[in-house]
Amino acid sequence: MTTFGILVRLRRLMLSADLGARRSLTEAFALETLVIAMGVAGPYALKLLIDTLAGPVGPPMQLLLYILLFVGCWAAAAILETARLSCTAKMVDALARQLKTHALGAALPRITAARDSRSGRVPGMLERLPYSLTLVVEGLIWRLGPVFLQALASLAVIASLIEPRYVLILGMTLLGFLGATWMGAARHRVHADATNAAASHVSRTISDIVRNARRVILNGALDRELHYVGRTLSAKRQASAAMYHSLTVMAALQFCIVGAGLVALLMLAGLDVGKGRMTAGEFVLLQTYAFRLTVPLSSLGYILAQAGVAIANIRDVLALTNAEDERGSWQPDRFANADLAAENLSFRYDDGLPALAGISLHIASGRFVAIVGPNGSGKSTLAQILAGVLAPAAGRVEIAGVDIATIPWGERHRYILYAPQFIGLFNRSLRENILYPPANQPISDVEELLHVWRFHEPGRPIDFDMELGEQGERLSGGQIQKLELARLAGVDVPVLILDESTSALDPRSEADVIARLRGRTNSATTLIMITHRLATAKGADQVLFMNGGELVGSGTHAELMRRCVTYQDLWLAPQE
Numbered sequence: 001m002t003t004f005g006i007l008v009r010l011r012r013l014m015l016s017a018d019l020g021a022r023r024s025l026t027e028a029f030a031l032e033t034l035v036i037a038m039g040v041a042g043p044y045a046l047k048l049l050i051d052t053l054a055g056p057v058g059p060p061m062q063l064l065l066y067i068l069l070f071v072g073c074w075a076a077a078a079i080l081e082t083a084r085l086s087c088t089a090k091m092v093d094a095l096a097r098q099l100k101t102h103a104l105g106a107a108l109p110r111i112t113a114a115r116d117s118r119s120g121r122v123p124g125m126l127e128r129l130p131y132s133l134t135l136v137v138e139g140l141i142w143r144l145g146p147v148f149l150q151a152l153a154s155l156a157v158i159a160s161l162i163e164p165r166y167v168l169i170l171g172m173t174l175l176g177f178l179g180a181t182w183m184g185a186a187r188h189r190v191h192a193d194a195t196n197a198a199a200s201h202v203s204r205t206i207s208d209i210v211r212n213a214r215r216v217i218l219n220g221a222l223d224r225e226l227h228y229v230g231r232t233l234s235a236k237r238q239a240s241a242a243m244y245h246s247l248t249v250m251a252a253l254q255f256c257i258v259g260a261g262l263v264a265l266l267m268l269a270g271l272d273v274g275k276g277r278m279t280a281g282e283f284v285l286l287q288t289y290a291f292r293l294t295v296p297l298s299s300l301g302y303i304l305a306q307a308g309v310a311i312a313n314i315r316d317v318l319a320l321t322n323a324e325d326e327r328g329s330w331q332p333d334r335f336a337n338a339d340l341a342a343e344n345l346s347f348r349y350d351d352g353l354p355a356l357a358g359i360s361l362h363i364a365s366g367r368f369v370a371i372v373g374p375n376g377s378g379k380s381t382l383a384q385i386l387a388g389v390l391a392p393a394a395g396r397v398e399i400a401g402v403d404i405a406t407i408p409w410g411e412r413h414r415y416i417l418y419a420p421q422f423i424g425l426f427n428r429s430l431r432e433n434i435l436y437p438p439a440n441q442p443i444s445d446v447e448e449l450l451h452v453w454r455f456h457e458p459g460r461p462i463d464f465d466m467e468l469g470e471q472g473e474r475l476s477g478g479q480i481q482k483l484e485l486a487r488l489a490g491v492d493v494p495v496l497i498l499d500e501s502t503s504a505l506d507p508r509s510e511a512d513v514i515a516r517l518r519g520r521t522n523s524a525t526t527l528i529m530i531t532h533r534l535a536t537a538k539g540a541d542q543v544l545f546m547n548g549g550e551l552v553g554s555g556t557h558a559e560l561m562r563r564c565v566t567y568q569d570l571w572l573a574p575q576e
């Protein structure tokens with residue numbers, strides 16, 4: 001999206017009724033109009049004052065009136081400008097709120113589906129957004145408009161009071177300035193994008209390190225990580241240094257043009273005063289307007305530098321909000337028979353190596369299925385494709401004859417639920433985590449279940465209001481899994497896929513969990529478990545054996561043991 005496109009989109013958003021900021025916009029506009037009027041009237045009062053002083057001394061009241069008018073315009077403009085700032089701040093606030101929520105709403109499904117490292121840049125991108133919007137709305141949209149209007153008003157006053165050729169010189173000077181800005185803008189955009197990307201990399205790196213604080217400290221790697229952060233900061237510094245260099249070149253060109261225009265203007269005006277064709281007051285008025293117009297331009301370099309990076313940040317956020325609409329249309333409808341079928345599935349991650357190839361399978365509704373295989377054989381990848389989390393490169397997955405890709409994210413959990421290998425918990429209370437949607441069982445049921453599964457040692461009460469800490473750090477690995485399984489026990493869903501969700505449980509608890517999850521709604525739930533446990537494979541109705549990204553065998557454990565040598569190898573002595 002071009003810079004102009006972004007500015008137009010922001011302007012449209014600001015005007016939209018949804019944002020609820022029209023009132024602030026109208027007030028800001030009214031206040032700015034008054035500020036512009038003061039900016040034109042003040043110097044005119046000064047001209048009147050100087051012309052009065054240049055002639056025979058008039059009545060003191062007249063002098064006082066001009067002085068009051070001049071100073072009053074200056075003071076009122078400053079007060080109104082401050083009031084106007086609070087109106088634009090409200091508008092920026094509303095804009096940031098809307099863009100942030102839209103971007104977050106669009107980013108979460110993408111992050112879920114992509115399973116890549118790019119998600120780390122989203123928090124930094126959204127954190128910088130209010131500052132970026134302030135710079136762009138306040139510094140560009142709001143500043144350029146009034147400067148332009150003030151230029152027109154000043155040029156009109158000059159044309160009506162002084163000679164039109166001065167308007168011509170000032171107009172040409174401003175056009176020259178804009179031309180130079182235009183020429184430098186393309187180069188500036190490249191540097192601004194690079195600076196924004198480097199800033200994103202810095203925030204991603206820092207949050208990654210903070211998230212892994214224990215890993216860093218326990219392994220004595222603090223200096224190494226600080227060095228790494230230092231390198232990313234240097235890259236950012238280099239990117240911004242290149243950006244400021246290009247801005248300096250642009251500023252040199254801009255202000256040579258403006259300087260030449262001002263020299264010509266003042267020289268001509270000075271000669272006219274000498275020849276009596278212009279009064280001293282008119283000279284002062286002309287030079288005040290000329291500098292009023294050009295001085296704000298000098299701060300434009302800094303604004304452009306910041307706004308360039310801010311625009312790149314806003315572009316990233318808008319790109320997120322441009323997410324495609326949900327795939328397909330879906331009529332929510334329960335189906336009695338949730339058979340799961342996959343046909344010739346293949347999948348590869350971004351690195352290009354095939355993670356899955358030519359997988360076809362059929363899982364009848366209500367079965368208990370174990371997916372087994374060595375590490376890295378593609379079990380989690382297959383589970384995520386079956387759940388519709390990852391989209392296959394070829395082939396399709398159907399649940400009850402419906403292509404899973406056509407079920408929108410907001411509905412999919414009603415039909416198939418995938419519990420990932422790494423259970424992410426919120427830094428909220430145990431109660432909030434355990435009753436996290438779509439679970440909706442009474443807390444007394446959960447309590448009973450947790451006691452049966454020995455969540456705590458016997459006799460110790462469960463504190464449901466306990467805050468769990470980041471990622472549930474106040475719980476043990478087994479407790480985290482029991483919490484998640486107790487939650488899932490309260491979810492009524494046709495197909496449930498557990499990705500090693502019982503790996504930290506003792507065998508007795510695991511057997512109880514499986515019985516409990518299967519026993520719901522008359523065993524109508526299909527339970528698919530990825531497991532490295534022999535007992536689970538033995539208890540399953542169907543075992544899917546993965547090896548090297550292929551489905552090497554499907555059948556009961558006993559059948560596979562009979563006919564598949566690699567399957568036998570998997571369960572050799574150490575497990576037994």
Ligand SMILES: Nc1ncnc2c1ncn2[C@@H]1O[C@H](COP(=O)(O)OP(=O)(O)OP(=O)(O)O)[C@@H](O)[C@H]1O
Pocket residue numbers: 114115116349350351355373374375376377378379380381382
């Ligand atoms: N996000 C990713 N990007 C690139 N490659 C990936 C990604 N996730 C997994 N892989 C690769 O895909 C292959 C299959 O991984 P997968 O997680 O499906 O294996 P798995 O059988 O579940 O392993 P484990 O038993 O260790 O959990 C591995 O080689 C892994 O490195």
